[in-house]
Amino acid sequence: MIACLERYVHETDTESRQDDDVSSICNTLDLQGSIESGGGSTSFAYKDFGGMYSFEPLAVIRPSCADDVARVVKAASRSSNLTVAARGNGHSINGQAMAHRGLVLDMRSTEVNHFKPLTVNGVYYVDVSGGALWEDVLKRCVLEFRMAPRSWTDYLSLTVGGTLSNAGVSGQAFRYGPQTSNVTELEVVTGKGDVLICSENENPELFFGVLGGLGQFGVITRARVVLQSAPDMVRWIRVVYSEFDEFTRDAELLVTLPAKGESSFDYVEGFVFVNSDDPVNGWPSVSMDPEHGFESDYIPPTAGSVVYCLEVALHYNSEDNLSAVDTVVSGLLGRLGFNRNLKFQVDVSYVDFLLRVKRVEEHAKASGIWDSPHPWLNMFVSKSDIAEFDRAVFNKILKDGIGGPMLVYPALRSKWDNRTSVMVPDEEIFYLVALLRFTCPNPKAPSIEKLVAQNHEIIQYCNKRGFDFKLYLPHYKSQEEWKNHFGNQWTRFVEMKACFDPMAILSPGQNIFSRLP
Numbered sequence: 001m002i003a004c005l006e007r008y009v010h011e012t013d014t015e016s017r018q019d020d021d022v023s024s025i026c027n028t029l030d031l032q033g034s035i036e037s038g039g040g041s042t043s044f045a046y047k048d049f050g051g052m053y054s055f056e057p058l059a060v061i062r063p064s065c066a067d068d069v070a071r072v073v074k075a076a077s078r079s080s081n082l083t084v085a086a087r088g089n090g091h092s093i094n095g096q097a098m099a100h101r102g103l104v105l106d107m108r109s110t111e112v113n114h115f116k117p118l119t120v121n122g123v124y125y126v127d128v129s130g131g132a133l134w135e136d137v138l139k140r141c142v143l144e145f146r147m148a149p150r151s152w153t154d155y156l157s158l159t160v161g162g163t164l165s166n167a168g169v170s171g172q173a174f175r176y177g178p179q180t181s182n183v184t185e186l187e188v189v190t191g192k193g194d195v196l197i198c199s200e201n202e203n204p205e206l207f208f209g210v211l212g213g214l215g216q217f218g219v220i221t222r223a224r225v226v227l228q229s230a231p232d233m234v235r236w237i238r239v240v241y242s243e244f245d246e247f248t249r250d251a252e253l254l255v256t257l258p259a260k261g262e263s264s265f266d267y268v269e270g271f272v273f274v275n276s277d278d279p280v281n282g283w284p285s286v287s288m289d290p291e292h293g294f295e296s297d298y299i300p301p302t303a304g305s306v307v308y309c310l311e312v313a314l315h316y317n318s319e320d321n322l323s324a325v326d327t328v329v330s331g332l333l334g335r336l337g338f339n340r341n342l343k344f345q346v347d348v349s350y351v352d353f354l355l356r357v358k359r360v361e362e363h364a365k366a367s368g369i370w371d372s373p374h375p376w377l378n379m380f381v382s383k384s385d386i387a388e389f390d391r392a393v394f395n396k397i398l399k400d401g402i403g404g405p406m407l408v409y410p411a412l413r414s415k416w417d418n419r420t421s422v423m424v425p426d427e428e429i430f431y432l433v434a435l436l437r438f439t440c441p442n443p444k445a446p447s448i449e450k451l452v453a454q455n456h457e458i459i460q461y462c463n464k465r466g467f468d469f470k471l472y473l474p475h476y477k478s479q480e481e482w483k484n485h486f487g488n489q490w491t492r493f494v495e496m497k498a499c500f501d502p503m504a505i506l507s508p509g510q511n512i513f514s515r516l517p
């Protein structure tokens with residue numbers, strides 16, 4: 001069933017047949033939205049944030065509603081080989097939102113369709129469009145009703161549909177689970193062109209299948225997201241460890257406190273940095289305010305080539321007494337064994353905290369590294385294997401850094417609904433490892449191929465050592481690898497594909513199934 005994208009359509013006669021297809025489709029679709037093809041108007045859709053793949057679509061469609069999406073999918077199903085890729089904000093790394101000579105749905109055009117707060121049984125929700133950016137959801141929810149979603153990603157210029165098709169993970173996931181655990185209802189256009197409402201009780205197969213389903217079963221046009229009341233402020237703190245076992249012990253303590261009925265921070269993440277003065281990979285990457293630099297003399301001589309930073313945050317409101325905030329923070333920090341001389345903190349507004357990576361984006365755009373290729377590797381590694389991962393990967397393979405953040409922080413499996421399509425390790429505690437490589441457009445920098453090869457070396461090491469791990473935002477080239485990724489869930493995944501997208505029209509860029517004629 002699996003075929004590489006390159007295999008899809010190559011011969012000229014097939015291409016001209018497809019051109020005929022697209023013009024006849026354009027004529028018959030009768031969309032409320034718009035269609036663009038040729039003349040460079042579709043060029044944005046054959047690029048993504050990864051910058052490593054490029055597949056030109058036949059046309060980009062800007063749907064204006066779920067009905068438009070359904071018409072496009074139905075029209076594609078009447079053709080012999082057209083595929084349809086929903087594109088959120090194109091922040092995939094490996095071409096997942098592309099459709100080689102297929103139809104790309106630019107879901108951003110639907111972003112204003114839904115924005116409706118509601119209360120069900122005392123719980124607050126907001127209905128938002130699949131094509132809405134999380135940053136806009138945040139700003140509107142806070143501004144209009146001082147509420148906000150509970151679970152985030154670190155960077156918010158991503159769409160609701162795009163992150164729900166993967167998982168959506170950040171430092172709140174230990175409390176609330178990933179974003180896929182924080183939606184209760186979806187409107188989905190299936191690969192048959194049916195517009196369905198789904199939830200735990202209504203079409204549950206579709207609901208759980210679509211969450212983390214890599215766009216394989218339907219296009220999310222609306223999501224009902226759980227809200228909490230939005231705090232005004234955040235105390236954002238970084239503390240440093242020279243020993244990995246102390247870092248993980250403290251991170252695990254913080255993420256397990258709520259289950260014991262004890263208070264904890266609202267956000268817990270961590271990252272590895274190089275034990276050197278390298279401006280990008282080393283000590284300077286930790287300090288949060290220019291007035292308070294990193295005093296490296298406090299790192300003990302016994303420290304290895306990399307050291308660790310635990311990053312935490314506590315929410316509070318403007319009217320709260322700051323000494324009460326100090327007391328909570330020092331009570332929690334007092335339980336941790338970090339290097340007391342290496343602590344950094346700032347107080348920022350809640351919205352600025354959640355938009356923190358936007359500022360990184362602005363700098364990276366100015367220096368040109370935002371638009372360079374990003375051979376990223378994201379994985380979930382079980383607690384049992386993370387110490388060896390640290391020794392072999394962080395301390396050896398990546399000891400000089402990667403030109404960007406190397407995140408490592410724990411999540412709790414019990415907060416991840418195992419009815420969704422997201423694959424995570426079996427253990428209750430597992431770590432998100434994110435190697436967020438930024439590359440310089442510089443001839444001396446290692447080639448992209450070398451960096452991709454280094455990613456493979458890491459994956460191979462984990463396989464060889466029998467680690468309990470899963471790729472996050474997975475990307476594979478063969479069916480064997482996809483089968484292996486899904487393990488005992490593969491049969492279910494294939495059955496759901498047969499049920500909801502039997503001709504394999506949707507999300508061809510994931511490279512899981514081939515379009516059936």
Ligand code: FAD
Nearest residue numbers: 088089090091092130153154155159161162168169215220
């Ligand atoms: P796209 O890349 O456009 O699409 C991703 C996949 O979803 C494609 O297969 C596409 O066909 C499908 N899809 C898109 N929209 C829909 C829809 N409406 N319905 C069904 N399928 C759809 N992830 C995290 O979990 N946590 C993070 O902190 C995080 N930080 C990131 C920071 C940056 C700078 C970047 C570039 C990525 C980050 N990611 C993070 C990864 C991100 O969540 C995924 O790449 C996500 O897919 C991007 O969303 P998007 O809207 O750009 O989706």
